Structures are given as structure tokens and as C-alpha cells.
Amino acid sequence: MSTSRSDGRDRDEEGRARNARPRDGLGRPLPYGTPGVERQPEGIVRTPAETLTEAQDLLDAGRPFHAHEVFEDAWKSGPGSERALWRALAQAAVGLTHAARGNARGGARLLRRGADGLAAWTGEAPAGLDTEGLIRWARALAARVDRGAPVDAAGSAPRLRRAA
Template identity: 70%
Template structure:
């Protein structure tokens, strides 16, 4: 594929057809990647949180971000900041696992800031306090060390127990 042509989806939107690894990094055409999350899936909040948690626990925060992004785009306006913030936390972990310490730290801070207004126990049992503490600790580790982190081992728990 030339640098000037772009992959397109059925509706003509630019969309890379390259396979991706477990952290969402593009692989060469023809390489074996992991299955992508289908886009535009409308799930209940509980289904969204369960699927995102499953992906986080599996060390696939990029894919969890895609699930959370669907909720952000399809949910009620008053919850968009919550779902956007959760998606940013997942992308922050993605960057941390890829070794992009500065990008990871910035997204973790932005995501935590976005969810704080939803209260200590956010809607649907989301553990806002736990998530903001997790984000701050990982952000501080990234600023101190900068080494890639194991995504599954550093995955947050989205809901209170």
C-alpha cells in the first residue's frame, strides 16, 4: 500500500486494515494479530464494564478502551465525561505498557480528572476513588521509572467489590 492511499471501511471512512497486537500496535499486513473489538456496539453499562474489565485483566487495555469508547459515544450526555475518562485511563495503561511514559502519565491524569466529578462511588458501582488512586500511583511510577509496565498486572478494578 502506498503512503498516499488509505484503507477504507465499507462507508468510505479511513480505517486501517492492518492487524494489531494485544496492545493495539499495528502489525505488518498479513501478520497474525488479535481480533479487534467491533465498533459501535451498544451495551448496557454493566455489560460495558464487564467486557472492559475482562479485557483489562487479559492485558488488552487498548481493546478495553474501544469498548469504553462505544459507551462514551452512545451513552447519555450526562455520562459522557465518565465513559471518556474511563477510556482515557485504559489508553493511559496502553501507553504505559508500550513504554510511552510521558503519554501514559498525561492520559492517566486526564482520565482521573474526568471521572472525579462522578463521586466516590460513581454510577454502576464504578470505584472512582480507587481508580483515581490507581491512576496517580501508575502515573508516579511512570514519571519515576519510565519502563514499560505489564498491562495485566497493572490493570485497575473498575467497580467496587
């Protein structure tokens, strides 16, 4: 539960920052009282397969900011050996978010950071995750963004798993 303090900042009962403002599909804050899209609950522990399924659904719906939150949960709650992998996926999702918002410089930078993190991953990819395909996707999208191409979040969403 969030409460609004006299300084206008939303905090939970322990005093941690929790922004309760509604957000649009790309995670941009909207004015209080404006209908927004449903937020992803924070702190959910999912299996790698559940994480990839939920994130793919959000990416396909044009909601990469919300997919980033799912990856962030995996990064924070998963085993230490996988944290760099989930962090790289979160960075790539935020890169797509920024690119779709029109922030080309930040979008391309975060897409490359995500690709570099995935390229550095040496472990076995969980749940059929297609790390090589995601590296190619992120670098190609970053190059498109650098050339000034507009980005539609849903139309530019990656496939997270290898084709069966």
C-alpha cells in the same frame, strides 16, 4: 467492511477511515498478513454493566487498548449525561496502553487526564463503578511511570468495580 484505496489508507463504504491492519495486544499495528489479536467490534451499544464486564476482561488479559475501545463505544452511544465518565475511563485505559508500550510521558499524562475526568464526575457511578479507587489507581500508576518503573498491562490493570 474495509477496503484499501490506492493511497494505502483503509476506508469503509462511506469513505471513513478504518484501519484494517492487524494489531497486537497493546493495539500496535502489525504488518498486513501478520496474525494479530481480534479487534473489538466498533459501535456496539452495551449496558453500563456489560461495558464494565467486557472492559475488565480485556484489562485483565493485558489488552487496555481494546478496553479503551469498549469505553469509547459507551462514550459515543451512551446518554449525554454519562459521556464525560466514559471518556475519562477511555483516557485512563489509553494511558495504561501507552505506559505499557514504554511511552512514559504520554502514559502518565493520559492516566492523569483520566483521573481528573473521574474526579470531576458528580453523578452516581453506574453498575458499581469504583470511581474513587480508579482515581487512586490512575494517579499512583502515573507516579510510578514518572519514576521510570516498567509497566505490565495485565499486572497493572485496575479493578473497575467496588469490591462486593
